[in-house]
Amino acid sequence: EVQLVESGGGLVQPGGSLRVSCAASGFTFSSYWMNWVRQAPGKGLEWVANIKQDGSEKYYVDSVKGRFTISRDNAKNSLYLQMNSLRAEDTAVYYCARDFYLWGQGTLVTVSS
Amino acid sequence: QAGLTQPPSVSKALRQTATLTCTGNSNNVGNQGAAWLQQHQGHPPKLLSSRNNNRPSGISERFSASRSGNTASLTITGLQPEDEADYYCSAWDSSLSAWVFGGGTKLTVL
Numbered sequence: 001e002v003q004l005v006e007s008g009g010g011l012v013q014p015g016g017s018l019r020v021s022c023a024a025s026g027f028t029f030s031s032y033w034m035n036w037v038r039q040a041p042g043k044g045l046e047w048v049a050n051i052k053q054d055g056s057e058k059y060y061v062d063s064v065k066g067r068f069t070i071s072r073d074n075a076k077n078s079l080y081l082q083m084n085s086l087r088a089e090d091t092a093v094y095y096c097a098r099d100f101y102l103w104g105q106g107t108l109v110t111v112s113s
Numbered sequence: 114q115a116g117l118t119q120p121p122s123v124s125k126a127l128r129q130t131a132t133l134t135c136t137g138n139s140n141n142v143g144n145q146g147a148a149w150l151q152q153h154q155g156h157p158p159k160l161l162s163s164r165n166n167n168r169p170s171g172i173s174e175r176f177s178a179s180r181s182g183n184t185a186s187l188t189i190t191g192l193q194p195e196d197e198a199d200y201y202c203s204a205w206d207s208s209l210s211a212w213v214f215g216g217g218t219k220l221t222v223l
Contacts, residue, residue: 035212037158045150045158045201047212059210095157100148100203101169103157 002026004096009107016086020107022079022096030054030074032099036081038092039106048094049081064090086111117142117202119215126223129192133218135185135202141213147185147204149178152217158201162187189220197222 008020022034036048049060049070058070069082079096086109093106118136125131135147146164160169162178175190185202202215 044199044217045152045203045214047203047214050212061211097158099160099163100150100158101160101163103159105157 002102004098004102004104006094006096006104006107009094009109011110011112012086013113014087014111016111017082017084018086018109019080019082020094020109021081022104024077024079024096024098027098027102029072029077034072034079035097035100036070036079037095037097038090038109039095040089040092043092046092051079083109088112116213117147117204117215119200119202119218121216122219122221124221124223125192127192127194131189131192131196131220133187133189133200133202133220135187135215137183137185137204137206137213139183140208141204141206142180142185142202143183144207145205146180147178147202149176149185149187150201150203152199152201154198161200164204192222194222196220 005023012018035050038046038048051058051070051072067085071080088111091111093108095103095106097103148164149162150158151161152158161172161176166178177188179186199217199219201217206213
């Protein structure tokens, strides 16, 4: 089955770190750009970052530059988002997405003391 | 980063036609086209139309996308109750090297 499954969300204090993961299956993961998109409670979609097939190019939304790092392991069919210096405004459901066509169910990250 | 502009809400009667708009600039919509996504409450988004206005397999022909200059449009014909959802447009911005989203339009089917 073609799917993406996120994991690793949870409650973290402001200034803390968290890594969320996305496991891909059912397609050739190494052939696709991959994205992280987030959605704050009751708000719209916000693109966070993407990464090229071989990891050689990465792009980020301004609000996370220098704090978040996107990476991938093609051998493990996995996508990651390392989030450091977390802020309350980073609270959101984090989705991984392929081409905006295939989406995971999302993982909730809550930044609160 | 500046996003794309969508009307916050649109209301149309059952079986009527709704046209949703998405305005950007020459670096995003005008240059790269816009994708359209539908999201029902509590669910991940679903791609309705890619940047080149193609519908993915399984998407109803009632959904059609187009573009004129810096404005993209999504037309939904024969509105059904299940079309009530939030609709987002998105485009790659070549000056920002980033994807930008619209704020979303909540479509209500009366």
